[in-house]
Amino acid sequence: KAGVTQTPRYLIKTRGQQVTLSCSPISGHRSVSWYQQTPGQGLQFLFEYFSETQRNKGNFPGRFSGRQFSNSRSEMNVSTLELGDSALYLCASSPRTGTDTQYFGPGTRLTVL
Amino acid sequence: EDKVVQSPLSLVVHEGDTVTLNCSYEVTNFRSLLWYKQEKKAPTFLFMLTSSGIEKKSGRLSSILDKKELSSILNITATQTGDSAIYLCAGNTNAGKSTFGDGTTLTVKP
Numbered sequence: 001k002a003g004v005t006q007t008p009r010y011l012i013k014t015r016g017q018q019v020t021l022s023c024s025p026i027s028g029h030r031s032v033s034w035y036q037q038t039p040g041q042g043l044q045f046l047f048e049y050f051s052e053t054q055r056n057k058g059n060f061p062g063r064f065s066g067r068q069f070s071n072s073r074s075e076m077n078v079s080t081l082e083l084g085d086s087a088l089y090l091c092a093s094s095p096r097t098g099t100d101t102q103y104f105g106p107g108t109r110l111t112v113l
Numbered sequence: 114e115d116k117v118v119q120s121p122l123s124l125v126v127h128e129g130d131t132v133t134l135n136c137s138y139e140v141t142n143f144r145s146l147l148w149y150k151q152e153k154k155a156p157t158f159l160f161m162l163t164s165s166g167i168e169k170k171s172g173r174l175s176s177i178l179d180k181k182e183l184s185s186i187l188n189i190t191a192t193q194t195g196d197s198a199i200y201l202c203a204g205n206t207n208a209g210k211s212t213f214g215d216g217t218t219l220t221v222k223p
Contacts, residue, residue, distance in 0.1 A: 004155075033211070042215035043156075043201060056210045059114075090155060091185035098161075100145045100205050 002027065004105035012111045015057040015100050021108045025093030027071050031055075032074040033102060036065060037088040046089075049074050050097035078110075086112045115140045117204045119214035126192055127222050134187040134217045136202035146185050149177055149201040150214070156201055159187070192221045 005024045013019050025032050033056075034046040034099035047059040049068035066076045072093075078085055088109050114153045118140045138146060160169040162178035162185060167206035169176050186207055189196055199216040213222045 024200075031209075035213075042212035045211055045213070048209065095164060097209050100147060100161050100209075101158050102211070103158070104149075106154045 001079050004103055004106040006108050007091075008108060010104065010109045010111075012113065015080050015081055015083060017023055017081050018058060019081060019110060021078075021089055021091075021110075023074045023076070023077045023091030023093075025074070025091075025103060029093035029103070030072050031094045031097045032068060032072065033092045033094075034076050035090045035092065036060075036076070037090055037107070038086075041089070045090065046076065048097065055097050059104050081112045083112050084092060094096050115204060115206070115210075115212040117202055117212050117214040119202050119217050121217060122215065123218040124222070125220045125222065129194055130221075131188065131190045132192060133187075134200050134202075134219070134221060135184065136186070136214055137182075137184040137193075138202075138204040138212075139183065140204035140206055140208040140212060143204060144207045145209045146178055147203045147205065148185070148187050148210070151199040151201055152197075159179045159181050159200075176217065187207075189219075192219075194221050194223055 006020045033048040033051045035044045048056040052068045063079045068074045088107045090107045091105045120135045148159040148213045167178040176187045178185045201216045202214045203211045
């Protein structure tokens with residue numbers, strides 16, 4: 001099976017812009033979680049989607065949003081980018097919600113200038 | 114708020130040494146604790162420990178969950194340079210939400 005894929009792999013934006021990141025889970029996996037990883041804050045949970053519904057949400061401002069499509073692919077959107085949003089954004093998939101083992105994608109490295 | 118703390122933050126050893134990485138957790142409605150290895154890219158799954166499976170072993174790696182102390186350790190024996198990575202620990206709730214620690218950066222020198 002193909003692994004989790006994320007696009008784009010690298011992205012450079014300026015403050016105030018918005019960005020959309022995409023994640024395609026492993027075939028058959030229906031749960032997709034998003035994480036932000038920075039050197040100072042470590043790996044922080046953003047949200048989880050299952051069957052097109054947001055099931056869990058981390059402590060991030062409303063500028064961070066996401067959605068999931070019927071084919072389980074997920075997108076994450078960040079509006080009004082700030083310098084502090086520069087990070088590696090990781091997506092992880094699992095067969096169903098509440099599953100412990102997650103399979104991570106390679107991440108999207110976002111740089112905000 | 115759920116919290117996972119790992120120690121040490123970084124560790125430098127030589128090939129052949131044995132290392133122990135620590136993870137303590139405060140997770141409401143705790144269900145499981147997971148260990149991941151992260152090299153230059155995405156974290157890869159190592160072990161999952163639950164109340165019914167508190168000890169796991171795979172080759173030179175092993176992990177134990179101490180339910181009383183709310184902690185876990187990851188042991189690596191006979192370390193190799195390929196073990197150099199960030200080791201992440203995560204506590205999962207019954208609802209499936211994961212809280213990660215900041216990780217331990219392990220460097221194994223030849």
